[in-house]
Amino acid sequence: MKTLKFGGTSVANAANIQKCLSIILEKAKHDRLAVVVSAFSGVTDLLLQASEKAAAKDTGYRLLFQEIEGKHKTAIDELIPAVEQAEIIASVQSELQQLKTLLDGCYLLGERSPRTTDAIAGMGELISAQIIAKALQLQLPESNFKDSRELIVTDANYGKAQVNFETTNTLIKDYFSSSNQKVTLLPGFIARDKNNNTTTLGRGGSDYTAAIIANGIQANDLEIWTDVNGMFTANPKLVKQAQPIATISYQEAMELSHFGAKVLYPPTIQPVLKSQIPIWIKNTFEPDAEGTFICAHPEGVTNPIKGISHIDKIALVTLEGSGMIGVAGSSKRLFEVLSREQINVIFITQASSEHSICVGIQTQDASKAQTAINTEFALEIAQGKIDACQVETELCIVALVGENMKNHQGISGKMFSTLGKNNVNIRAIAQGASERNISVVINEKDVKKALNTLHERFFEDNLKQLNLFVMGVGNVGEKFLDQIHQQKKFLKENLKLNVRVVALANSKKMVFEEEGIALKDWKSALEQGVPADAKQFIANIKSLNLRNSIFVDNTANESVAMLYEHFLKESVAVVTCNKIACSSDYPHYRKLKDLSRQYNAPFLFETNVGAGLPIIDTLKHLIASGDKVHKIQAVLSGSLNFIFNNFSSTYSFHDVVKEAGIQGFTEPDPKIDLSGVDVARKILILIRESGYQMNMEAIDNRCFLPEACMQTTNNPDFFASLIQHEAHFNALLDEAKAKDCRIKFVAEFDQGKASVGLQFIPKEHPFYNLEGKDNIVLFYTDRYVDQPLLIKGAGAGAAVTASGIFADVIRIGNF
Template sequence: MKKLDLPGSATCDWEVHKFGGASLANAELYRTVGDLLVNEAKGRGSGAIPTMAIVSAMGGMTDLLIKVVDSALSSFEEAKQDIQAAVERQVATLRELAPAEITGPIEQNIRKDAEDILSIVQSLRMIRSVPAVTMEVVTGYGEIWSAQTLFAYLKTKNVPTDWIDARNILVVKSELVGLGEKGSAATGGNVSPIIVVTGFVATTAEGVPTTLKRSGSDYSATIFAKLLEAGRVTMWKNTDGVYTADPRRVPEAFPIESLKYDEAMELAYFGAQVLHPSAMVPCIDGNIPVYVRNIFNPSFKGTVIQGRSPTLKDTDMARRQEEEEERKMEQQKGGAGADKVFTKGAPVIPIKGITSIDKVALVNLEGASLIGVPGVAQRFMAAMADSNINVLMITQASSEHSICVAVPSEQGSKALEALQRAFELELARSTVNSISLLRGMSVVAIIGEGMAFTLGTAATFMRALATAKVNVRAIAQGSSERQVAVVVNAEDATRALRAVHQAFTLSETVASVAIIGAGGRVGGELVDQLNQQKSELKEKLGLQVNVIAAMSSSKMIINDKLMGLDTSKLPELIENGVQTDLDAFTAAIESDINPHKVVIDCTSSEKVSEYYEKWLKAGIHVITPNKMAGSGDLGRYRRSMEHVKQGSAQWHFESSVGAALPIISTLRDLLQTGDSVKLVEGSLSGTMSYVLRTFSETTPFSEAVRQAVANGFSESDIRTDLSGHDCARKVVILARELGIDMKVEDVEVECLIPKDIMEKKYQGTREEINNAFGGIADLKKIDSDMLDRLKKALANNNVLRYHTVINTETGRASIKIQETKNDHPLYRLKADENLICFHTSRYKTSPLIVKGSAAGAELTASGVFSDLLRLMRTF
């Protein structure tokens, strides 16, 4: 076919632009498209560009025309009403775009076409079926009307323009697709700068109107681009290009800057919204770049598809050449490393995108007696081909013992029956053990030319799926080494996509976080810290925390979106939420599609801690300063730790002992490196550290307690601190880390307040009781005794400290106030500090000491935050 000549004023190659129905859904969008074309035709600083626009039918018009055909099967009158509705919609849009002198002739054409359509469908009721040619002829009018509508608007912009019916140019060779050799005079001569052409429609060699089937208007655009020897073809969509994954399922996905044709075809095959592979062929032949851009964001350059990926042979040769060059350089430096084996440096990100095919079924053939029997795979695939089954992927065990293929779900039963017929004799003789069908599957694939000879790509893929608790049913790798595909359960597909996307650093590592106790002091402080560090986490660490749910003691809010709650408004959101329900809260977390789910429990609730075992078993990580689970029921503690050991999830409770101090992690490091801990001693109560440092001969003990409460150092019930019960729980947690099966009642504790005060029922909330507790007469009763103990210590040049001891040899622990000499580490303990000493086999002459501020909600929240970051780094 003759190439279209350039217009006399043009200095640049033709450029082709394709617009889908979504970009032409109303008059305003037609204006957007028209204005964009005028702007593109002006060029990019190198002169005017002759421009061709390939257009689809107006958004929704094809469905209306299909309805006309369907209606004609039962009622011609109904068909007439339907075609009238379609015509009036198109004409109304046309009239919005141009004056009557322009639209008049076009409107007459549309109404004449409507009469032709009715003539075509009039006999359908009699034959009670719809021939394929009828449907193609009728639906093709949508593109014809759309092209004329855009043409009308362009005429109002005072630019030279014309429109072409592609049926006069494109001729298909067969029932499928392809460009024939029949041409048209319309393709010669000096044409207008902007030409609007119908997409999707063509003509058979016999002159019968037809369509380009599933490749549609995209194929029309690339065919015309080849005919014009265009400089580029642009596919205008409503997204910023081809994305690394489906952004509806992976919110962190982003546009890919460039793709090779081979990568784009792989992505398209596995369901990505790219060009259909057949639509790329004309541009591949002509090496014409294809751009995918956003009609609503034309300033964004989008994705460019151009060039071919190197063959495996070429890649291998390039790798060997680079190794040789590196080896020569080493020899020139003096011979060091001359015998070293070099490998080509891998790209930072070896893959370009992750995609999936949904509604897939697995068909599997197994037979131990088939080992060594030739031709089984051939018969298997022949059965698929004879039944026109579309095989999406295939995997085979050694010696053809097991063959498994993935097929579209709607073809599953047909594929199963085809195999049963093909291996009927073997099934009867039990040579074939079974032929099975498994529905409810999806295919997930990673794609990119950087995978070739890049070590660990498949391992990263599998590890990401395992971390996300996604079970792989089948796996296959393309011989081109540009893709690896797995079959997973359909309900796991979105979680798999997000996990793999994060694993290949295509986006920030995202954790879906649910905060319990968000309305309390620690929870509120944690939310503030998350808000303050949000940008820092994303920009410097590549981490993103999405709070998907939050709960106070009475209300909770559960997010129904992928991107998380607005934490800057969290108190207000919780207040307007629903009544607290831990079971509903758990169900919401379990259903979240993010592979990395975390519950942060900022309470001291026994009831909440009872859910840890369930969460860990379900693969939900737990972070908490709550001491109840770590020091509670021993059986539940062991079961929870067993889930952690099995890799189900992680349980971080560093902040339950010493707030933000690394006490537990230090202890674990000692034990895991083979050290033997003999004795642990120190002070683990920030409240008691403050009280014993503040109380003096002039400041009564009760006043020091009041100040501790006022400073926010105490537990929600101050009696928990003064009785030693809170500290005892910390001791039990450490003891269990040391391998001692200790319970809270096993700890020898000195309680500082009488039993009657411990058991007395006070009026008001815990906060109200705490605020008043330091001044009430009950607590003042012990001021005299505490002062006597202080004077005695001072007389001996000692101080009073709240001393904790865990003896690993005896398996016993104690907590009590005792006099402390000036040579002991606790002597100089400050008012808000915790301190712990580890006496070990390696630290013989001087213990390993962990010391620092540990009182208050801010430090506790900081410890929780640190645990969250530590956890997210493992993702």
């Protein structure tokens, strides 16, 4: 014999009920069935709302009654032919009349007792079961309705009654052994006390009813039919990658259901556990899906973690003080006072010094708990031995659950480090001796990030999702997006990185898409975006609060560079090719570095110097390994190197600068490159990364541009000035030829002093043969004295800069 239970969504409407009937009829071909059903979807809430309004003298309860009445009449009309309706209409009308009497009584008295509340709340199951039973009888005459109140006996603890299993099991066994019906249909949730008053088994109690019946008849198995394909590794509404759990133990299922896995009511497992009756969680709307199998000893399980669950709306109540140390009975008194107030304790942790004890309770009970505890310990508080009870709200509990965690070392360490890397602050920790559950209390705002981060760590083959917020989609930005789109599959398969662009912005528009922007069509998505707003951009990132968030700055904009500290404070990593932040005043540069460490948010700017060349990364490794830089010589401007390599008597200075801009080698304002400011910023960044404090004012910039060129305020005027001063540039070229040298714009740092400017490089110098847009850097250190460490390669261009930014993103993914 089998027991089946269908939940509220499974019986939400006539179409869904027909699906349930199909499942019942198919199962009935092979087994006798006990079928438990919930109230129609939403009806229990309506019943409770109606009783609340009636007790509050609000006549709106009458409208709610009419809505409840209408739902059931509609179900009858859609499920049962008119010629067969008379009997069920009379039965349902009788129940509805009793409901109306109860509601009217609440209205007249201006109150509702717990007993009356149970009588009202149970009406939904009582009526739905009768309607469904009648619809089933029309297709399977060997079926009937049985009132669960005739079989399940409880105490008089209205709202969450305790079952008298000795009496209940006898009644169930006697009834089913004497019944010859193929299918018996029963209402869930309701029972009776010894005085025949209706009691209820707690919200979600229909699952419990089914388990009680299954235990009483010693069923072959218990099937819970719902609207999902079993229990999931996490809440699929919050974790898109959550997967159904194939098989799980009774204890694991109880832990997950206790910590918020709503697919199963927590007490359900207890009645069938002793009898080892297996449970199936199945989907009414996908009956052929495998579902979840719950049993004593699951087979073929490799992952020690079965699921991640959470409980919302938690308050943390802390009692602490030196007066608790070594004093017997403090904990006993605390829990006794909570018990007297009927406050359920969900979470407990106590300092080994006995200085404090902390409990997690539902937020709705926080005020009552605080008052009761302060009253209980009033004397100790007045004497200063114990502090007044502290309450923190807007918290939630996240739990890792797995029977085999005790056999795998390092699970808790992985959990804590994973949360820490995403700046999820842990307020309290609890782990039972069985090591079946590791629970942490965190801020409610971080729950989605925490669940996704942990799920990614323990269930997704270590696949790490990076969420990118990209500002700047010009030459570099466009190449960067193209590279991500091109390499997406490779990154996922080979580096276990899922790179997703969540936001794009330029100077005019911005667009956000939490599930990721389709990069094949990003231009039209951005075009349809909203007006760009830096404050709103930051607010959106903060609101989304996504794990592994990275802000990518592809601009050369000062106002954008000044936003970095906002992102770092939100634990959002920053990757930038914008040199302004790292070459700003030293205190600001230092602040960004410190914020990066404080909030565990990487701040990477490899492309600030040498585009895609690993100059800064190499320098960091030198310093970290204990080396010390004494001298730096470098050609750091790919654009200036390109310009002076191509400048000739047949190719004017004006024309070659124009060409450099067309090829994307110069900044949007070429004067930044030609004035030496860009190179000065780069050498300053290298000096700072070498461990020296310096500001831009300390760098001697020997600008080769005439003053008139420097005074221009726009690009057309600047290029016109280059033509006007052509003789000046030709003179530089002639001087280089006369000395048999090549012109290079060189940056130097030596003995604490720095300079940038044109130099005439002889043939024997390493810089002489530097071609095209290449950069070169020479580091003289404690270890590299006579022969410097040399780094050389392409140092300008949108593609190589984009690849450097991409490399920084991947570095963060591998942290």
